[in-house]
Amino acid sequence: MAALNIADLSAIKLTLELASLTTILLLLIGTPIAWWLARTRSPFKGLIGAVVALPLVLPPTVLGFYMLVVMGPQGPIGYLTQMLGIGILPFTFPGLLVASVIYTMPFVVQPVQNAFEAMGERPVEAAATLRAGPWDTFFSVILPLAKPGFLTAAVLGFAHTVGEFGIVLMIGGNIPDKTRVVSVQIYDHVEAMEYTQAHWLSGGMVFFAFLVLFALYTFNNSAKGRGR
Numbered sequence: 123m124a125a126l127n128i129a130d131l132s133a134i135k136l137t138l139e140l141a142s143l144t145t146i147l148l149l150l151i152g153t154p155i156a157w158w159l160a161r162t163r164s165p166f167k168g169l170i171g172a173v174v175a176l177p178l179v180l181p182p183t184v185l186g187f188y189m190l191v192v193m194g195p196q197g198p199i200g201y202l203t204q205m206l207g208i209g210i211l212p213f214t215f216p217g218l219l220v221a222s223v224i225y226t227m228p229f230v231v232q233p234v235q236n237a238f239e240a241m242g243e244r245p246v247e248a249a250a251t252l253r254a255g256p257w258d259t260f261f262s263v264i265l266p267l268a269k270p271g272f273l274t275a276a277v278l279g280f281a282h283t284v285g286e287f288g289i290v291l292m293i294g295g296n297i298p299d300k301t302r303v304v305s306v307q308i309y310d311h312v313e314a315m316e317y318t319q320a321h322w323l324s325g326g327m328v329f330f331a332f333l334v335l336f337a338l339y340t341f342n343n344s345a346k347g348r349g350r
Contacts, residue, residue: 125322126178132299133307133323140215140303141283144222148230148279149272151223154232160238174226181227182288189221189293211293218294218301225289230279237271238264274338281334285327 124132153296159171159269163201189297200210211217245267265272287305294301296310304323312321 129298130319130323132308133266133302133304136205136215136299136301137284137303137305140218140222141280143219144226144283145209145230145276146278147219148227149221152227152231152275153177153234157238159231160235162171166214178228182286183264185225186221186292188288189224189289193217193293195218215294215300216304218290221289222283222286223295225286226279227281229282230275232329233243233271233275233278234268235271237268237274240271241267242329270341272306273341277334278340282332284330 157169159167159174167214190212191197193203195201195210203209203211208216210280211220243262245263246259249263254262285305286303287309290301290303291306291309294303294306296302296306302310304327308320308323308327311317311323
């Protein structure tokens with residue numbers, strides 16, 4: 123028996139595509155949210171922060187259930203997507219992407235927010251005194267100083283998406299070449315008692331997780347060493 127069959131390779135390809143798109147979208151969406159949470163004095167900061175962090179404590183099945191309701195034919199998002207001619211999102215790759223973005227959001231927003239808070243006010247104020255524009259300030263001052271937070275967020279966001287199971291199974295189902303990711307493929311192998319195939323994919327996931335943690339710890343330790 124081959125180490126990985128066509129279905130396994132398809133699941134790996136789909137997982138990498140999903141994780142890449144989720145990470146890119148979250149860096150774009152999460153950065154302004156993280157900036158607002160780091161800088162605002164609004165009384166709604168606690169409320170927004172709690173909403174962003176909700177996936178950390180909610181079971182994936184609970185979040186998946188309500189997303190099915192909201193994006194289903196009778197839900198507000200489902201009604202809107204049908205009106206736009208898109209159809210309903212559950213059990214499609216776009217629906218899987220939406221679910222992954224929501225479920226992985228705290229793993230991207232919180233490291234970036236922590237980086238913004240650690241940076242303090244002085245760099246931004248100094249840029250303002252030099253009459254730097256908002257975009258120039260972000261790319262020339264904020265981004266270089268917050269780079270460790272962005273790198274951590276990108277790695278955690280990508281790795282967390284790769285390891286998702288409950289939310290992707292509920293929203294995406296188990297459709298080959300469309301929504302069946304690696305975690306679901308492993309489940310299928312175990313259910314069919316195909317333990318050799320499950321070992322290959324599971325071992326790959328363990329090795330991937332180790333590499334991610336090793337890279338994060340190495341990077342954080344080197345960053346602390348440079349900061350001394």
